[in-house]
Amino acid sequence: MAKVLIEDIIKSYGETEVLHGINTDIADGEFIVIVGPSGCGKSTLLRMIAGLEDISSGTISIDGKVVNTLEPKDRDIAMVFQNYALYPHMTVFKNMAYGLKLRKFSKKEIKVRVDRVAKLLQLEELLDRKPRQLSGGQRQRVAMGRCIVREPKVFLFDEPLSNLDAKLRVQMRLELRKLHKRLKVTSIYVTHDQVEAMTLGDRLVVINDGYTEQIGPPLELYEKPASIFVAGFLGSPAMNFLSAQISADGNSVQLSETVQVSVDSVNRQIIAEKKVTFGIRPEHFSLSDKGKTGLPLTVDHAEFHGASTIIYGRLQGNDELITVRLPHVHHINPKTVLMLTALPEHIHLFDPKTGKRI
Amino acid sequence: MIEQRPVAAWFSHTVLILGVVVVAFPIWITFVGASHDAIRMTQVPLPLLPGDQFFINLKAAFVDGVGNAKEQSVGIMMFNSLIMALMIAVGKIAISLLSAFAIVYFRFPFRMMFFWMIFITLMLPVEVRILPTFEVVANFGMLNNYWGLTVPLIASATATFMFRQVFLTVPDELLEAARIDGAGPMRFFKDILLPVSRTNIAALFVILFIYGWNQYLWPLLITTDKSMYTIVMGIKQMLEAAEEAPEWHLIMMTTLLAMIPPVLVVIGMQKLFIKGLTETEK
Numbered sequence: 001m002a003k004v005l006i007e008d009i010i011k012s013y014g015e016t017e018v019l020h021g022i023n024t025d026i027a028d029g030e031f032i033v034i035v036g037p038s039g040c041g042k043s044t045l046l047r048m049i050a051g052l053e054d055i056s057s058g059t060i061s062i063d064g065k066v067v068n069t070l071e072p073k074d075r076d077i078a079m080v081f082q083n084y085a086l087y088p089h090m091t092v093f094k095n096m097a098y099g100l101k102l103r104k105f106s107k108k109e110i111k112v113r114v115d116r117v118a119k120l121l122q123l124e125e126l127l128d129r130k131p132r133q134l135s136g137g138q139r140q141r142v143a144m145g146r147c148i149v150r151e152p153k154v155f156l157f158d159e160p161l162s163n164l165d166a167k168l169r170v171q172m173r174l175e176l177r178k179l180h181k182r183l184k185v186t187s188i189y190v191t192h193d194q195v196e197a198m199t200l201g202d203r204l205v206v207i208n209d210g211y212t213e214q215i216g217p218p219l220e221l222y223e224k225p226a227s228i229f230v231a232g233f234l235g236s237p238a239m240n241f242l243s244a245q246i247s248a249d250g251n252s253v254q255l256s257e258t259v260q261v262s263v264d265s266v267n268r269q270i271i272a273e274k275k276v277t278f279g280i281r282p283e284h285f286s287l288s289d290k291g292k293t294g295l296p297l298t299v300d301h302a303e304f305h306g307a308s309t310i311i312y313g314r315l316q317g318n319d320e321l322i323t324v325r326l327p328h329v330h331h332i333n334p335k336t337v338l339m340l341t342a343l344p345e346h347i348h349l350f351d352p353k354t355g356k357r358i
Numbered sequence: 359m360i361e362q363r364p365v366a367a368w369f370s371h372t373v374l375i376l377g378v379v380v381v382a383f384p385i386w387i388t389f390v391g392a393s394h395d396a397i398r399m400t401q402v403p404l405p406l407l408p409g410d411q412f413f414i415n416l417k418a419a420f421v422d423g424v425g426n427a428k429e430q431s432v433g434i435m436m437f438n439s440l441i442m443a444l445m446i447a448v449g450k451i452a453i454s455l456l457s458a459f460a461i462v463y464f465r466f467p468f469r470m471m472f473f474w475m476i477f478i479t480l481m482l483p484v485e486v487r488i489l490p491t492f493e494v495v496a497n498f499g500m501l502n503n504y505w506g507l508t509v510p511l512i513a514s515a516t517a518t519f520m521f522r523q524v525f526l527t528v529p530d531e532l533l534e535a536a537r538i539d540g541a542g543p544m545r546f547f548k549d550i551l552l553p554v555s556r557t558n559i560a561a562l563f564v565i566l567f568i569y570g571w572n573q574y575l576w577p578l579l580i581t582t583d584k585s586m587y588t589i590v591m592g593i594k595q596m597l598e599a600a601e602e603a604p605e606w607h608l609i610m611m612t613t614l615l616a617m618i619p620p621v622l623v624v625i626g627m628q629k630l631f632i633k634g635l636t637e638t639e640k
Contacts, residue, residue: 050534050538051537051538052534052537052538071537072534072537072538073537073538073539073540073541077538078538079534079535079538081531081534081535082531083529083531084531085529085531085532085534085535086535087532087535087536087549087550088554089550089553089554089556090553098536098539098541098549099538099539099540102539102540102541102545103540146535146539150539
């Protein structure tokens, strides 16, 4: 168990810089999820922590020790790969024992440790099998077992669940979470899946294009996204963004000539008549009472998800696309006009130029 | 598409049986020739059914010796061939594995230059550079010994290429996992890379063993001492009897014996051989 400190990490391949100064400190026993779209540099960051990729500038320290130039084996980390990277010619037992063998553990100690971990991960029956005789979920567990037996200071996960089918992924996610609660080892987990990120992480690091967008607990990021990117990345269906202008008195936002929404101005630096991007999540609409005013939405299409209904439509007045999620089943025909109320406390305003939250 | 009609089945079986007959007939003639005495083998028509001299000829080949002066035992020639074939096969595999490992997994200066230098040797087989090679081998004092027989044939671009292709299909994550587990380069080579390429090594061994066993020109040049003769060139020497008629019964017996080791290698390693050439999953 250890703290991990990441300071001003820059990675460049020749002329092109892919990470532009990442800073994070990870507390002892914390589960950190690094999340971002494909190609944002999140895996590169993880591989730099692992020592598989050189650090162009900046420092990474594990447990107070700078590890920049250390070999992966000397960093006391263990890593789960996306395609598991199990040794195909070794049995499950040998796969798990290999790292211990190289570290000159006694045969007895190896046996004890592997058996204990196999029991923890329900792999006892499979110890004599070769990786190709295992299902995807079992391989995944072996890959995790290989890390756990080593009892490293830090676990690194590189999109470990992305090769599993949807149902198994949910199950493994839960198991991972439970495992972390039990072992309390500092973990760094890379994923592009925002649901995985939200459910697994104590804190998330959102990376976009080599820059850190925001760091914080999942709910904080969800409720107070620092930028348009974070707001759009977390949550499904994604947040609605509309271009808007703040009214002259600063108490409301003009979405079109006829439609305006009042905004809670507390904690916001609102400049009158400034152009803003207005963001609201699909679930933060409610249906207005009949005859009352609100946002008029022409329904294009409705999806029934059982527990909720997702409505796709266009805002009357400026024709912008809006997604609305209403609880329960609503039978709504296309072309119907709904009057919606945007819940004022859930309205997000962003600066359209910088993308930052206002 | 798999054809299921009986006519097609008959047809393909006929073709296959004809093929087998064409391949097997010379071998049968060799066996028949090895089982008659010298006189019968000089009369026409040649016999098509085995005679009763097989074990006498076998004894003659092994104990009494063959060749012009009856001084060469087939046993010694086969032993020489075996040593040569094994040294070539094992040596080639060992060198190619290491050079392919270096080319694929290490970033050293002039890496590509070395790669292309190995590549260029493909255009210069022993037959092309036979005189300079002979000169070098002679200067090293390697005439008439196993080193002279094998070393010039060991350096091999083809095998290096094959292993390079094999190593390129091994996922990078395997190397990274091994590095995190604490394996150094040679550990990784021994514990992961070799077992993973096991079937390819076996396939190459079969091919190279037969290649080495069948060598003719090079042993002919390099050996003058009869105790170093290999079986393939030994057979040729037996045909060149200066004054008397060639002893066909003994030549056939020797040929038959010369076929046995490669056949054993192929049969013994058949399963791995096919796997090595067809298996793609790593």
